[in-house]
Amino acid sequence: MATQFLFFAFLAVTFSVALASDPSSLQDFCVADATSSGILVNGRVCKDPKLVEANEFFFSGLHLAGNTSNAVGSRVTPIGVAQIGGLNALGITAARIDFAPWGLNPPHTHPRATEILTVLEVGHVHFQQNVGNGNAVALVALSSQNPGVITIANAVFGSNPDIPADILAKAFQVDTNAIYSLQSKF
Template sequence: MMKGVHFLAIVALLSLTSSLVSAYDPSPLQDICVAIDDPKSAVFVNGKFCKNFKLANANDFFFQGLQIPRNTANPLGSNVTLVNVDLIPGLNTLGISIVRIDYAPYGVNPPHTHPHASEILIVMEGTLYVGFVTSNPENRLFSKVLKKGDVFVFPIGLIHFQFNVGHTNAVAFASLSSQNPSVMRIADAVFGSNPPINPDVLAKTFQLEPKIIEYLQKTF
């Protein structure tokens, strides 16, 4: 009898150990989360609380107007419309969001990352050259020219881009695996940080003259 008890205890301990080893931290929904001891100065990690279930209604899961073309008269020639938990409260905790991307002829959605989400993109109109780059040391480029109805996937956290290679406007929709995917445009982050990164650091990194770096920082 005692041996049977010991065996069951060992099995239970192994099961617990296995579950602890395979566990992992949840994917963050914000860039930083600094630990704090005083709860009065703290905020909810996801940035959202849940409405009383009895008070929820259909409008909490609804957004209107994503079919409307966006203005692409800007230096990049593109416009990204993100529909996340801020616009559809019902997305809270569901881990999804959607974007509409409009491109003028030769417009670009420049190299960027989504720290919190993978992305699946479908072209609705036009022709796009798209791609993503894997992490070091390979830095391998996966790219494709997409036409209407084509689909492409961008893995979480990897630098990716889209470029309208056609003579007409293009439109794409994308779904992302986070209610708050976040976005970091590489050029904006490197040359437009606040306060600016020391130009000597960037000059050494990109093997450029400091004056060129200073010009780029002023541009962004």
């Protein structure tokens, strides 16, 4: 009896099969419909599939350069569900970033996504630092439908209520007046 038990226990351990997969989608696509109310999927109402049009899977502004004549010398053109309704529930967004010479995309984080940067045009890009020696264009892919963005300078110097200047001065090892100057810009 014990021998048979050990034999079947051995078979159970050695021949066990595990199957794992993601659950299948409820539907093939869920184009966001900003004009109606109903059941939300990823924060958006799904348009009736019979009313979906091809242009809801297309974005025509990716080839247009953004205006970089601003304080940081860059312009981000978002490409998400607000621009392409067909991206709803797919869990992705993208962005085009145009840089002027020596422009930058301020230090930031996307709390709900990871990011991939691809340089598309001439320019020297130091990722998350600066761009020099000419204009550059980059395409960013994000692993979330709603990646969020937190610009570090806004979060630190423009917080409400303010982070006390003496704490920031100690943290950044600068004079308190430098902190007051930075906070006044936000």
